[in-house]
Amino acid sequence: MVLTMDKKTIQEERIKRYFINAASEILRGEGLKCVNVRNIADRAGYSYATLYNYFKDVRDLIFECVKDFRDECIQTVKSETESLPRGLEKIEGIAKAYIKYYIQYPGVFELFFLEKTSDLADKQPTIEMIYRLLDDLCNEEWQHCVDNKLFSNDEAELKKGELKFVVHGLLLFYLNRKQPSSFKEFFALSNIQLKNVLKV
Amino acid sequence: MVLTMDKKTIQEERIKRYFINAASEILRGEGLKCVNVRNIADRAGYSYATLYNYFKDVRDLIFECVKDFRDECIQTVKSETESLPRGLEKIEGIAKAYIKYYIQYPGVFELFFLEKTSDLADKQPTIEMIYRLLDDLCNEEWQHCVDNKLFSNDEAELKKGELKFVVHGLLLFYLNRKQPSSFKEFFALSNIQLKNVLKV
DNA sequence: TTATTATATTAACAATGTTAATTTTATATA
């Protein structure tokens, strides 16, 4: 795909990337509320108006960051859990690594789950990607459980959903509402809840 | 408390209320993104600058709405579930009514759980209230289950948490990310998940 | 080398939150 790009497209993609990277850095470091066109452009080494030659609007640009963070999240979780034994134990590890990623980058959680996406018509595929991220990360292992007769298919579906809602519920309260108020408590609570969801 | 207010305080409270009610109506009808000082003041019948004689800033005003919505939510849930048999069945009913309230007023969910509250130092009690709302609504019934030896205290605590995270996880995905994409699917999914959490 | 096109920048505008300056209204006192 990249090979078929003409010179112009290559250069265009390059400049888009400067903006995307600038926005990502701000998001990662300071969170969504600190991201604005002048900020981004400054960091990218352009004027703010130049941004509009490459992106429809700022939401469009910020949305591009989502794909990068998604890849990074997958990468992180995979490398942190590759040596775990398959099945429930691995699912628990994946869930923990997934949570850990957002604890490290709360701005990414904000972007993925809290940002208002007023008109998300053309962005639905990306939204879908995020919605299914945890499922995608765990799917093989759920299948493994089903194959080993640990659960029926229906039970696995149920638990998959339960895991997703519990994990994001926990993150919503902790990251956005400081509940529980310390990481230590949050960590203990997560572990208890995960153990409960993933019991046979 | 009201009885001890002097004339000035009474009048001040009255005007504060005009602003709070105006903001609440907009929130309820059009959601958080449509709330702004000029809007609110128009509806309250004042100039936007007047608002600053009564509230530190617009966040302060919007936060006042929280208490009203909380009371309304409690009221609604209680009246919709008063005739249910005690115990798990009632908890399920409460959870459903609670969910229904936010489906009816997505702007309230936004305000309660999604809004960024940059400095929430003095607002922590209110945040706490919201964080514990579902728990408060169900507490008596959980206690009833424990009294009837349906669960141990620890089990009840665990399930209380699980219910909270599942319910808010479901709402987060549906209200903020349109996942699932139809109410029908959401309704079915909620019912399945609630049944699962609340099984003995 | 110059005309044309592409790209980038500055200037300007609209929306929103906020504060300052000014006007209006209410209150107290002579």
Added chain:
DNA sequence: TATATAAAATTAACATTGTTAATATAATAA
């Protein structure tokens, strides 16, 4: 009751942010 003072409300103004229009600069083709 009339006027001085305090309180409350309004208009004007400013800052920030997203966005677009007008202008300037750089790249490219004839």
